[in-house]
Amino acid sequence: MSRFTDQPSPMAQPKSFLWTRRVVLTLLLAFVLVPVYVMLSSSLKSLQDVQGSFKWIPHSLTFKPYIDIWKTIPLAHYFVNSVIVCISATAFSVILAIFAAYTVSRYRFLGRKVFTVTVLSTQMFPGILFLLPLYLIFVNIGNSTGLTLNGSRLGLIITYLTFSLPFSIWMLAGYFDSIPRDLDEAAKVDGCGPLGALFRVVVPAAVPGIVAVSVYAFMTAWGEVLFASVMTNESTRTLAVGLREYATQNDVYWNQVMAASIVVSLPVVAGFLLLQRYLVAGLTAGAVK
Amino acid sequence: MTATAPPRRTPEAGPSSGKSAAGGRLRPRIVERLRQGGLPYLLLLPAILAELLIHIVPMFFGILISFKNLTLFYIHHWNSAPWAGFDNYKAAVKIHQPIGEALLHSFWVTLCYTLLSVALSWLLGTAAAILLQDKFRGRGLIRTLFLVPYALPAYAALITWTFMFQQDTGLVNHVLHDQLHLTSSKSFWLIGDNSFWAMVIVSVWKSWPFAFLALMAGLQNIPRELYEAAAMDGAGVWQQIRKITMPSLRPVNQVIVLVLFLWTFNDFNTPFVMFGQNPPHQADLISIHIYQSSFINWNFGSGSAMSVLLLLFLLVVTAVYLLVTSRGRSENDV
Numbered sequence: 001m002s003r004f005t006d007q008p009s010p011m012a013q014p015k016s017f018l019w020t021r022r023v024v025l026t027l028l029l030a031f032v033l034v035p036v037y038v039m040l041s042s043s044l045k046s047l048q049d050v051q052g053s054f055k056w057i058p059h060s061l062t063f064k065p066y067i068d069i070w071k072t073i074p075l076a077h078y079f080v081n082s083v084i085v086c087i088s089a090t091a092f093s094v095i096l097a098i099f100a101a102y103t104v105s106r107y108r109f110l111g112r113k114v115f116t117v118t119v120l121s122t123q124m125f126p127g128i129l130f131l132l133p134l135y136l137i138f139v140n141i142g143n144s145t146g147l148t149l150n151g152s153r154l155g156l157i158i159t160y161l162t163f164s165l166p167f168s169i170w171m172l173a174g175y176f177d178s179i180p181r182d183l184d185e186a187a188k189v190d191g192c193g194p195l196g197a198l199f200r201v202v203v204p205a206a207v208p209g210i211v212a213v214s215v216y217a218f219m220t221a222w223g224e225v226l227f228a229s230v231m232t233n234e235s236t237r238t239l240a241v242g243l244r245e246y247a248t249q250n251d252v253y254w255n256q257v258m259a260a261s262i263v264v265s266l267p268v269v270a271g272f273l274l275l276q277r278y279l280v281a282g283l284t285a286g287a288v289k
Numbered sequence: 290m291t292a293t294a295p296p297r298r299t300p301e302a303g304p305s306s307g308k309s310a311a312g313g314r315l316r317p318r319i320v321e322r323l324r325q326g327g328l329p330y331l332l333l334l335p336a337i338l339a340e341l342l343i344h345i346v347p348m349f350f351g352i353l354i355s356f357k358n359l360t361l362f363y364i365h366h367w368n369s370a371p372w373a374g375f376d377n378y379k380a381a382v383k384i385h386q387p388i389g390e391a392l393l394h395s396f397w398v399t400l401c402y403t404l405l406s407v408a409l410s411w412l413l414g415t416a417a418a419i420l421l422q423d424k425f426r427g428r429g430l431i432r433t434l435f436l437v438p439y440a441l442p443a444y445a446a447l448i449t450w451t452f453m454f455q456q457d458t459g460l461v462n463h464v465l466h467d468q469l470h471l472t473s474s475k476s477f478w479l480i481g482d483n484s485f486w487a488m489v490i491v492s493v494w495k496s497w498p499f500a501f502l503a504l505m506a507g508l509q510n511i512p513r514e515l516y517e518a519a520a521m522d523g524a525g526v527w528q529q530i531r532k533i534t535m536p537s538l539r540p541v542n543q544v545i546v547l548v549l550f551l552w553t554f555n556d557f558n559t560p561f562v563m564f565g566q567n568p569p570h571q572a573d574l575i576s577i578h579i580y581q582s583s584f585i586n587w588n589f590g591s592g593s594a595m596s597v598l599l600l601l602f603l604l605v606v607t608a609v610y611l612l613v614t615s616r617g618r619s620e621n622d623v
Binding site: 013014016017020021024025028029031032033034035036038039042050051052053054055095096097099100102103107109112115118119122124125126127128129130131132133134136137139140143158159161162165166169194219222223225226229230239240243244247254257258261262264265268269272273276 | 328329330332333335336337339340342343344345346347348350351354359364365366367413416417420421423425431433434435436437438439440441442443444445446448449450452453455457458459460462463467494498525526527548551554555557558561562576579580583584589592593596597599600603607
C-alpha cells in the first residue's frame with residue numbers, strides 16, 4: 001500500500017543539482033529543528049539559566065522542570081481533560097465518518113453531491129464565524145433545558161468531532177473506493193446486510209485508512225485553541241488553554257513551559273511519526289480520487 | 290438487520306466508483322434507488338446532525354444576530370435583544386470611523402500576512418518535495434523530520450517560538466545580536482513592526498509541511514515513463530523539473546494554495562498564543578480582531594456582522610480563484 005516509490009533516478013544528477021539539494025535541505029532542516037532543539041534544551045535548564053541570555057549549550061542539565069510542571073499549575077487535571085475530550089471526540093468522529101464515507105462511496109443517492117460539497121466547505125469557513133453563535137446556542141440550550149454544553153466537556157466533544165469530520169469523510173470515502181466492491185457483494189450473497197458488509201468486510205480492509213483518520217482527528221482536537229479558550233472553565237480547561245498559565249504568573253517559568261510543551265506534544269508527535277506512512281497513504285488515496 | 294433480501298446488483302448497474310456509471314443506465318439506477326430506500330440517509334444522519342448543530346445552524350444564527358444589537362446584557366435571552374437593522378454592517382464598513390477603520394486595517398494586515406505566508410510555504414514545500422523525489426541516503430529520515438512542525442500541537446510550537454522571540458532571553462536576538470552582531474541593540478520582536486514579521490516566520494514554519502506532504506503525494510502520481518522519456522531525449526534534471534514536474538503538479542497546487550489561503554486568512558492561534566488577547570496593532574489579524582470585539586467588548590452583533598463580511602469575502606475569493614485556475618487549466622489541456 002506504500003506509495004513511495006524508491007527507485008533510483010533515471011539519470012545521473014549533475015553537481016549543481018546535488019549541491020542545491022544539500023544546501024536547501026540543510027537550511028530547511030535547521031529551520032524546522034531549531035525550535036525543537038530550543039524546546040528540548042531549555043526544558044532541561046534551571047530557571048536561572050533560562051532567565052539569562054540564551055545559551056546554545058546548557059551549563060548543566062536538570063530534570064527538575066519536568067517535576068515542577070505538575071505543581072505550578074494543575075497540569076495533570078488539564079491533561080486528563082484533554083485526553084477525555086480528544087479520545088471521545090476522535091471515537092465519535094471516526095464512527096460517524098465510517099458510516100458517512102461508506103454511504104458516499106457505495107451509494108448514489110439524491111443529494112450526494114450537496115452533502116459532500118457542504119460538508120467539505122464547512123471546513124473552510126472561519127472558526128470565528130461559528131464560535132459566537134455556537135457559544136450563544138450552548139448558553140441558551142443550558143438555560144432552557146439544563147443540559148450544560150457551555151463550559152462542559154460534552155460541548156467541547158461535540159464541537160471537536162465536527163472539526164475533523166469533513167476531512168475524515170473525504171479521506172475514508174477515497175479509501176473505501178479503493179476496496180473492491182466485489183467484496184461487499186460477496187458478503188451480501190453470504191447473507192450479510194449492508195451494515196454487516198460494512199463491518200465485516202469493508203472496515204477490516206480499511207484499517208490503515210481508519211488509523212490515519214483517527215490520528216488526524218485526535219491531532220485536530222488536541223491542538224485546538226480558539227474554542228477551548230471560550231468554551232471551557234476552570235474545571236474543564238484543556239491543555240491548549242492551560243499551558244498559558246505558566247506565563248501569566250509574575251515570573252514566566254520558561255523552562256517549565258518548554259518541559260510542559262514537550263510532555264503535551266509527545267503523544268501526538270509519537271503517534272504521528274509512527275503512523276505517518278498510513279497518514280500519507282490515506283491522504284493520497286483521498287487526493288487521487 | 291432488515292428482513293428483506295439484500296439487493297444484489299449486477300456489476301454494471303452498481304454504483305461503481307467513477308462518475309461514468311451514471312450515464313445511460315437510468316432505469317437500473319432508479320430501481321436501485323428504490324431498493325436501497327432510506328438506508329443511505331439513515332447512515333448519513335448522525336454526521337448530518339452533528340454538522341447541522343455545530344456548523345450550519347450557528348452559521349444562519351450568526352447571520353441573524355448580525356442584525357441584532359446583542360450585548361452582554363442580552364446574552365442569556367438573545368431573543369429580546371433589539372433589532373439593529375444594518376447598523377452593525379454600516380459601522381463595520383464606514384472606513385473613516387474608528388470601528389470601520391480598525392477593521393480595514395486588520396483586513397490589510399491579514400491579507401499581507403496570508404499572501405506572504407502562503408507564497409513562502411508553497412515555495413518551501415515545493416522545493417523540499419522535489420529535492421526529496423529521488424532516493425538517496427537519509428531521505429526517509431529527512432522526510433520524517435520535515436513533518437515535525439505539522440505533528441506538533443500548534444500551541445506548543447507557538448509558545449516555543451514566543452520564547453525564541455523574547456527580547457533578552459530569546460534565541461533570535463542571541464543569534465542576531467550576540468553572535469552575528471547584525472543589530473546594534475537587541476530588538477523587540479513581539480511588539481511593534483517586527484511582530485508582523487515574527488508572525489509570518491512562525492506561520493511559514495507551521496504551514497509549509499502541509500504543502501510538502503500534499504506535494505509529495507502529488508509527485509507519486511507522475512508516471513515514471515515521462516522522466517525516462519525526457520532523459521532519453523537528453524533533458525537534464527533541471528529541465529525535467531521545469532517541463533515535467535511543475536506542470537504535473539498544477540492540480541495539486543491549485544488545491545493547496547486555496548486551502549493554505551483559507552487556513553491562514555482565518556488563523557487565530559498564531560497571534561493569540563504569541564501575543565495574547567491584545568495583539569500589537571501591526572499583528573491584528575482579522576480572526577482575533579473579531580474575537581476581541583465580541584468577547585472582550587461583548588458586542589456579539591458587531592462581531593457577527595464582521596464574521597459575515599469575512600465569510601462573504603472568502604466566498605468571493607474562492608469562487609474567483611476556482612474560476613480563474615480552472616479556466617487556465619482547461620485551456621492548457623486543449
